Amino acid sequence: MAQVLADRRDVDFVLYEQLEVEKLCKHPRYAEFNRKTFDLLVNEARNFSIKEILPTIKESDEIGARFENGKVITPACYKKPYKLLVDGEWIAMTEDPEVGGQGFPHSVGQAALDWMIGASFAFVAYGLAGHGTGKMVEIFGTPKQKELYLKKLYSGQWTGTMVLTEPEAGSDVGNLVTSAKPNGDGTYTITGNKIFITNGEHDLAPNIIHPVLARIEGAPKGTKGISLFIVPKIWVNEDGSLGEDNDVVCTGIEEKMGLHGSATCQLTFGGKGKCRGVLLGEANKGMRVMFYMMNEARLAVGAIGASNASTAYMYSLDYARQRRQGRDLLEFANPDAQPVAIINHPDVRRMLMWMKSLTEGMRSLVYYGAWCFDRIATATSDEDKAYYEGIVDMLTPIIKSYCTDKGFEVCVEAIQIYGGYGYTKDFPVEQLARDSKINSIYEGTNGIQAMDLLGRKMGMKQGALFMNLLGEINKTIALAKGIDGLAPLAQNLEKATGKLAQVAMELGKAAMSAKVKAAFSHAKPFLDCMGDVIMGWMLLWRATVAAPKLAGLAGGSDEAAVNAAAAKNKNAAFYLGQIGSARYFINSILPGTLGKMDAIAATDSAAVDIPDDSFGG
Template structure:
């Protein structure tokens, strides 16, 4: 079966036709990233992904990670691929070149990630932690911490982790109990146990730099008393060489549903009383610093999910073109045909196409906002970009990961029984992608973030900024005869979303608070659907212009595919969204009223 991850034509469409990435090259910060360079970078990512990383996907799943005597080993092929990621500079593509980053626009990186992560999410998930861990040190760390760790992390010679979760605290980090005590030399001694730490131990790098949340002795209870520490696996001498082993040890790895190539480690800190680390930033500001980095981390999870969905869609599409089964539903010729000819399979494929493309555009849009924020010198404009990033982040994480699971699930359905077997990669994609709805803040927490924080911030200004952006696209689409009816439907859905948002916001601040939070997930889903419709209408405008300009051949087929996606999603999916909003606004309180014992089961 052909090895596929992402459709290059699709990636180019988002990069060049929807967001025009090379426009950023007129700013000094991104001057190197011309169209030619952008194309070269995407080609490099694609080749690396298909030739070197994709062959490790099944190996990671079947062999996985091994734990023995406090050490974790990964398949040898992973080490080779890791080294190739080092050579390609893929550990911190968007970070500061002064410290080993590449200074790349985020938009370009998100599209390259589509290939790299899609080739092996387990490996790229561990590798992806470097960017976040390094960014925290770059932004909040001392000069000494930067000097000791940053370049090695950004270049991938050492890896990084985020050690937050404990057995008694996952979603609510305010309850964590890992303790830190200040030493005379200014360092801190840590004791405690962390669980579920991705990349907590492995043999791909000589050193691992853990970013650990802990509570300093005497600090306030709850989230106001949490601090952040750098805790290296091996201490580092001033000249960068490795010193003695620190007392942070992996005590086991999880057996799990998917992501077998990524070690999910339990970590013991200070079992021998010798775990030391250094404080990042100020005492008790650990969670606040983590929150500042959260958008980035959540969007990376969205990118993981999109990559799996994109692969799953293309595998299903290729299979549907070749699998012969049953005659067509109508017509005189009763010979069996490829399943792509059957209407139900076509519906599944087009649904998958819509979500995959809409999600790619959404993540590209958010990344582009980040880039524009960097190059803009207008404070009002910067604030608007940030407002949009804030309100779209729970959608880019929560909605995208939920839909990616749906897409991977549908891919299995297209394959039929073969999809359920491990002969084809779609079952692994579903097992791997499933975690994305859980980590980096469960999707329940994303929904609460949207309803309880993002809508309430600045008196709903974030939502109104988003509404204005959607409205602009609707108005532009109305100028095309062929799109004006679709534009009307999107506008209608946007109008209903505004009513739903207002009602949910008022309820969440008033007496119906519990009912409102019961349906926070549905609000996230409905908002995500409307945003998908917006993205598809936007794509349709570009495609209609190209079609009107007389493009022919393969080009015409691509644009026709875009127009059909928009028509399908807006006419067939968006009406269901209206129903979701009706259901939400009813604020049924049965889930609140039912007593714990009436749930049954006892």
């Protein structure tokens, strides 16, 4: 049967064979779980996504969220699945049961989300935003704030948002002008206009809790004077009941390229001077709180990119197996030859292989990021905890930027596989491409991620975090060198990893010299190269797991034996596919990355040298 959204065999491979998540159950935190309970969650997520979420995708794209008489009306097809999202306790799968969660490991929750997001992020976003808001309340809120908001947000009974952007404060959040005036009773009067707020207003839940960035009157300029406020759409009384309307007005929603089901709102806070909020965390420390959420959100957006790629790949693979067009290349001159399925054509196989290797590499990377959170949660020493926190710090801009760019590119390639039909609305891939483009823009554009990587992350702890990451890559390389057939791939990845370290040093030096602007004009290509090397790592890691199992099934690792095994055994075919992905990416994509790294090391300054007028126009 054709796989839908995500390939179950691949998800299981990453969870149980690559990351060995069952080992987490040895820790008291996850002791109540086992493979059976993990499988149950993933099965349920898959069923829910395919039966309830996926059917909304087309209608929600066509109808979209609508703005009528000052109200946002979500597509009617969202009502039932939203109730199921709440009833099924999907929003806080990985949170502590004490605060309303189910307590699953993050890596397993990620697998469940793979299907839910793959089915429709526009829909799932209504619930997930509440999780982000809840997390901030859980970590930085007072006991009373937790009592009032946490379970409502984690359950999805109320939803949440992230309210940063203003017309003159997009990437430069420090420029915001929304103000907060103390009322003397612990509340603040909030006044300002915000734009682009995802699900800032809608009809799926009775209340929306807005975490709003604003500046308390007299606070310093820039990010140092920003505070974070909890601003409910409907005021929440001390006993938890809903009070009066809190003067938060949606003045319109954006007409967008994609994600039509998700309302992107312009919000006015305090238009009548009656909007109240309470501080979340300390005054002037709002960015610290918001960054906590944004780091998680960045990883989540990277995961969306990866899930979009997975969905696009699954559709394309199925189509390439069904669509018959053209003769086999070897029968080209034979007029009697029958048309073959397009999967037989070498160029279509190249596209599929590129999509497959990236989809698999990104799935491993995203789940690995989630698994690092599991390692943090189960760390037995401060050192262990700090180590995995460091890996997450390093990987955050890469997961966000690389997986969203490549996720989009995979969706675009899916259109190519479908040919002319891919460009029509009869097939789902054009929508996937439209829906996934935003991922490279919000939660800090990918350009900003690259600046974060070069300007901050590379130098953290005197470069120790980067060295730790390289150390992890080198462990896989060392392992692969000892496995039959993988040594050449290991050597190629070793070359690329060594070069990445060298280029990082050179670019880092340039970034601290008079060539700083030229260096930063290469920050994004540098991030992309690092992403390529990490893909090579993830795919080689997969191959180190697959190769011995394949040899076991085939009774050897010579070509004839493994091909014969793959022809009659699905697992053998899967493992052979793992080695194939590693071979393709490391031998056909990574050499291009070496060339790109040469260009970065040369740090040519043309982009910053030419005067503005010389750009033409």
